[in-house]
Amino acid sequence: MSARHEIKLTVNGAVREASVEPRLLLADFLRENLNLTGTHVGCEHGVCGACTVLMDGGSVRSCLCFAVQADGAEIETVESFGGMDELSPLQQKFREHHALQCGFCTPGMLVTCTDLLEKYPLATDDEIREGLSGNICRCTGYENIVRAMRAAVTERDNERHEASS
Amino acid sequence: MKPPAFEYLAATSVEEAVAALAAGDGEAKVIAGGQSLVPMLNFRLLEPALLVDINKVPGLDFIEPDGNGLRVGALTRHHALETSELVQARFPVLSEAMRHVAHLAIRNRGTIGGSLSHGDPAAELPMMAVLLDATLVLTGENGAREMAARDFFEGALATALGDDELVTEIRIPALPAGSGWGFEEVAQRSGDFAMAATAATVSFDGAAAGEVRLALMGVGEVPLRIDAAETSLSGSMFDETAMDQAVAAVDDAIDPMSDLHASADYRRHLAKALTRRVLQAAWQRAKGERP
Numbered sequence A: 001m002s003a004r005h006e007i008k009l010t011v012n013g014a015v016r017e018a019s020v021e022p023r024l025l026l027a028d029f030l031r032e033n034l035n036l037t038g039t040h041v042g043c044e045h046g047v048c049g050a051c052t053v054l055m056d057g058g059s060v061r062s063c064l065c066f067a068v069q070a071d072g073a074e075i076e077t078v079e080s081f082g083g084m085d086e087l088s089p090l091q092q093k094f095r096e097h098h099a100l101q102c103g104f105c106t107p108g109m110l111v112t113c114t115d116l117l118e119k120y121p122l123a124t125d126d127e128i129r130e131g132l133s134g135n136i137c138r139c140t141g142y143e144n145i146v147r148a149m150r151a152a153v154t155e156r157d158n159e160r161h162e163a164s165s
Numbered sequence B: 001m002k003p004p005a006f007e008y009l010a011a012t013s014v015e016e017a018v019a020a021l022a023a024g025d026g027e028a029k030v031i032a033g034g035q036s037l038v039p040m041l042n043f044r045l046l047e048p049a050l051l052v053d054i055n056k057v058p059g060l061d062f063i064e065p066d067g068n069g070l071r072v073g074a075l076t077r078h079h080a081l082e083t084s085e086l087v088q089a090r091f092p093v094l095s096e097a098m099r100h101v102a103h104l105a106i107r108n109r110g111t112i113g114g115s116l117s118h119g120d121p122a123a124e125l126p127m128m129a130v131l132l133d134a135t136l137v138l139t140g141e142n143g144a145r146e147m148a149a150r151d152f153f154e155g156a157l158a159t160a161l162g163d164d165e166l167v168t169e170i171r172i173p174a175l176p177a178g179s180g181w182g183f184e185e186v187a188q189r190s191g192d193f194a195m196a197a198t199a200a201t202v203s204f205d206g207a208a209a210g211e212v213r214l215a216l217m218g219v220g221e222v223p224l225r226i227d228a229a230e231t232s233l234s235g236s237m238f239d240e241t242a243m244d245q246a247v248a249a250v251d252d253a254i255d256p257m258s259d260l261h262a263s264a265d266y267r268r269h270l271a272k273a274l275t276r277r278v279l280q281a282a283w284q285r286a287k288g289e290r291p
């Protein structure tokens, strides 16, 4: 049994403290210790993208990061995006365009899309597809996810345009 | 699919990290971005007694000019290198290559020191280090030493790095002014490891090609420079004969393997086709044309 470590981090705006074994993955910490089961675990080696969360504002795989490494970090999971009665604008786009079926991939998709919208122009659908290539969906065939993202990009660009004029 | 137990140290200086590695007697491992290491732990391919985390070591995350070249700290994330304006201005071939590394969430976390130390034969960064004649700075208990990237990679996942050494920095010397470049990769899906990739830089002195560099990966255990092709193209006008000779030199120099991603024959085919494309693109850019 290896030495436990005390960690303190912010998850969805709330400060959390815990004592963790070093090998505890951030994904398992979120799900098992904090009961935030919106973050899904598919492959546990970085390939499927279901476990993607925001860490200090950037998307990361929570299956490839130990909870102990998140000491001092700010984590946002899908639970921070909006609730049943109050979908976030991106969630609303997913709903309008039927961008989910079983929903297993959706938390990771939403987190990834949030970071992509922040960092890339996404001027073409090819660019959107490329951005989504690290997130596997077994249901939708991706078409509707690309459509939802296209709508989100258009909205982002309009907002940026209004803000600058 | 859960990692084995290990002790954990969040090092706060290079000295502390290398001392812990030395004391670990081969049982300690560095963790940087964790994007190659943690999958191996989750699969239990590795069982280190101690992980030495260097994410909180200050002074290892930088991209700085070095004359007309660059110095890049080992903890620089792939995404920072991909989007750096300095890199884009001085080594656009490197920006292009970085866009092909994995996916955004992995580029946000993965580090250049980790990619170089890992030495995957299908990773872009080792090939770029070899193409750009980079020097790696390796720091151990007895101080720092420098090593040319061409000497650093020894085999698949094998490098000249000592058990108690860190890669702390990579230095990239300037290319001849106005050098053109080309980069091509074929992977099964966007963001996957490449089946094969090639990259080239070419300078043009107004009359003929000056310095030519050609590197390949995915066609052997380590990234390769093709000296015979570089020599035969230098001084040429990249005419049909010169190009054919260069492609023949690639054919001679490589020894690709078959695995579940691609057969050796297909990799050889890719190496030759992609060589032609990167040389053409680099030559056109060197002459100020758009490829």
Ligand SMILES: Cc1cc2nc3c(=O)[nH]c(=O)nc-3n(C[C@H](O)[C@H](O)[C@H](O)COP(=O)(O)OP(=O)(O)OC[C@H]3O[C@@H](n4cnc5c(N)ncnc54)[C@H](O)[C@@H]3O)c2cc1C
Binding pocket: A045, A046, A047, B029, B030, B031, B032, B033, B034, B035, B036, B037, B038, B039, B074, B100, B101, B102, B103, B106, B109, B110, B111, B112, B113, B114, B115, B117, B118, B122, B123, B124, B125, B161, B165, B166, B167, B168, B191, B192, B193, B194
């Ligand atoms: C789904 C997926 C797809 C990927 N696709 C690609 C791809 O297309 N191309 C590509 O190039 N890579 C790809 N990668 C790998 C990724 O680029 C890794 O980030 C990189 O190989 C390792 O960097 P890291 O910082 O994460 O290192 P770690 O995983 O932390 O470490 C890797 C190895 O290097 C050692 N190490 C780390 N830093 C140092 C240092 N400074 N000094 C000494 N030793 C050190 C560690 O001990 C370990 O042995 C992919 C990864 C995943 C999960």
Ligand code: FES
Binding pocket: A040, A041, A042, A043, A044, A045, A046, A047, A048, A049, A050, A051, A052, A061, A062, A063, A064
């Ligand atoms: S569970 Fe993390 S990427 Fe699949």
Ligand code: FES
Binding pocket: A099, A100, A101, A102, A103, A104, A105, A106, A136, A137, A138, A139, A140
């Ligand atoms: S909606 Fe079922 S996996 Fe994507």
